[in-house]
Amino acid sequence: MHIGPLLGSGRTADVYALDGPWVLRRHRHGIDTTGELAVMSYLAASGFPVPRIGPPGEDALPTDLVVQRLEGPTLTEALLAGTVTEAAGADLLARLLRELHAIPPRLSQDPEDRILHLDLHPENVILAPEGAMVTDWLTAREGPACLDRAMTSLILAQVALDPSFTEGGHLRGLLAALLSRFAADGGVPADCLARATALRAEDPRLTAHETAALDEAAGLVASLTDPGAAHSRR
Ligand SMILES: Nc1ncnc2c1ncn2[C@@H]1O[C@H](COP(=O)(O)OP(=O)(O)O)[C@@H](O)[C@H]1O
Ligand SMILES: [Mg+2]
Structure with missing residues (x-):
């Protein structure tokens, strides 16, 4: 090779x-x-x-x-370059998660379970000419769909709050738009957000600074979550 x-x-x-x-x-x-x-x-x-x-x-x-080989920018690059708007980026992330969660699980016997990516953020979406493609399935497992929505939201919130990332304001807009899209799919209930936060806290790839800021990130997600969605289906 x-x-x-x-x-x-x-x-x-x-x-x-x-x-x-x-x-x-x-x-x-x-x-x-x-x-x-x-x-x-x-x-x-x-x-x-x-x-x-x-x-x-x-x-x-x-x-x-x-x-x-996928030709094309990542969704992160396209958002930073302004070729994709926050609204369009939120539409895309919400659609990809919705389509993923419409697929029956591969392994689980629980009919509620779905395949979860658990790291579906704009860096793992490549805007190829044939359409947006999702990469990086290392963290994939099966479970309730709301856990995936919670994890994507939490990751965006973490980056939005990162003081070393100068485009945080844009990400906050993307996160708010995404959470409004999620509302129709079952939203990000508080128990799912708590599970996602606990899962991420175990992730050895996070820096100490990122781990310390997790609760703040979860707080940002909760504050932007449509309260009406918290009790709907998962
Ligand atoms: N199939 C591909 N074709 C072209 N570039 C890719 C492809 N897959 C990943 N990349 C690029 O490599 C980067 C890292 O790949 P990724 O699978 O996300 O690894 P990691 O698990 O380390 O995040 C991506 O953000 C993207 O820029
Ligand atoms: Mg990646």
């Missing part, structure tokens, strides 16, 4: 160009990609926009995933 230039990096993985229409997503922390592969294949078969799985290289590591 001929590994080309680095195309992008997140908290856990580096993404390199490969020959042909593929990229190599390589975890830095020895994380196995078997779970991601299974969920991405299932979602692709269900018609959800995930990058196609490519052929594994001969010398592939267990931490490698070969996926379709």
